[in-house]
Amino acid sequence: MHRAVIHLNDAAPEKTQTVLQNTANLLAALGPETQVELITHGPGIAVATAPAAEELTTQLTGLLAAGVTLCVCQNTMAARRLTPTDIHPQAVVVASGVAHLVTRQSEGWSYLHP
Amino acid sequence: MHRAVIHLNDAAPEKTQTVLQNTANLLAALGPETQVELITHGPGIAVATAPAAEELTTQLTGLLAAGVTLCVCQNTMAARRLTPTDIHPQAVVVASGVAHLVTRQSEGWSYLHP
Amino acid sequence: MHRAVIHLNDAAPEKTQTVLQNTANLLAALGPETQVELITHGPGIAVATAPAAEELTTQLTGLLAAGVTLCVCQNTMAARRLTPTDIHPQAVVVASGVAHLVTRQSEGWSYLHP
Numbered sequence: 036m037h038r039a040v041i042h043l044n045d046a047a048p049e050k051t052q053t054v055l056q057n058t059a060n061l062l063a064a065l066g067p068e069t070q071v072e073l074i075t076h077g078p079g080i081a082v083a084t085a086p087a088a089e090e091l092t093t094q095l096t097g098l099l100a101a102g103v104t105l106c107v108c109q110n111t112m113a114a115r116r117l118t119p120t121d122i123h124p125q126a127v128v129v130a131s132g133v134a135h136l137v138t139r140q141s142e143g144w145s146y147l148h149p
Numbered sequence: 150m151h152r153a154v155i156h157l158n159d160a161a162p163e164k165t166q167t168v169l170q171n172t173a174n175l176l177a178a179l180g181p182e183t184q185v186e187l188i189t190h191g192p193g194i195a196v197a198t199a200p201a202a203e204e205l206t207t208q209l210t211g212l213l214a215a216g217v218t219l220c221v222c223q224n225t226m227a228a229r230r231l232t233p234t235d236i237h238p239q240a241v242v243v244a245s246g247v248a249h250l251v252t253r254q255s256e257g258w259s260y261l262h263p
Numbered sequence: 264m265h266r267a268v269i270h271l272n273d274a275a276p277e278k279t280q281t282v283l284q285n286t287a288n289l290l291a292a293l294g295p296e297t298q299v300e301l302i303t304h305g306p307g308i309a310v311a312t313a314p315a316a317e318e319l320t321t322q323l324t325g326l327l328a329a330g331v332t333l334c335v336c337q338n339t340m341a342a343r344r345l346t347p348t349d350i351h352p353q354a355v356v357v358a359s360g361v362a363h364l365v366t367r368q369s370e371g372w373s374y375l376h377p
Contacts, residue, residue, distance in 0.1 A: 151365055167305065171305075171361045174359050175359065175362050175365060178358055178362035179359075179366075259364070259368035259369055261365065262270075262376050263272055263305075263361070
């Protein structure tokens, strides 16, 4: 079984859309038991704050339904004065996005930054 | 012996040139027995489709002669309606570029995204 | 204990500032015994050449005091005709930035390219 963290620290809608599509392709290729965490921090947190563009929301909803975990960085939330009510209800808050990316790799997860 | 996957998902000629140069420097530093796969997907497939700028072609030819494997993503080929005849004859087609990047890391390969 | 290499190959001050901030956040989250190498090559060497913007210098000084290692690529120095006197006195010169990133991962270090 494969495990991968995907790094998103960019808010541009086209970039975000690409990363979500890459994530969908990854799952399709490696199978539904693959563990994937989409880890957002800095500007990348935009994908987890409402309202997003409708197309992105649809893509994200599909990934969450397929078992992808959406992680948001608490440091970023604090810097932007965001509270849990500002964040996607299915998002998981991690203390630090970059630390989570490092920790997961030390546990054997692969890293992708599209 | 070192093994590395290099991630290319950008079509800009300057970026591509940089990635090819980074790959050449990597081989020069780690020695000719190093295994390197240049994994292209999305816009990054441009380096593997003809015609490319002459300077890029020369760089790529040198890397292939030095044993680098050029991988192209079948998902990207399908999305762009590219057939094998559109692709560099020495390229290796992988089912999914992102999945290949994850799989290689799980096999112990290092990851670089310049 | 965590070990991470952070890849910087961009000279843009905003990007550099972000990477330095990410590095500080990483250390704060994982603890002071964490080993972090900031590996610069290509345009990213700018952070290690004087004079830099004052804000970047302050950030970098703080990271070095916290135990982060600043690595600069000898290939890049040669290509830009830089000598050790052009480089931050605390910087460590590595033969090849990309090779060092690969080698560290093969030794179990995590990789981040913000």
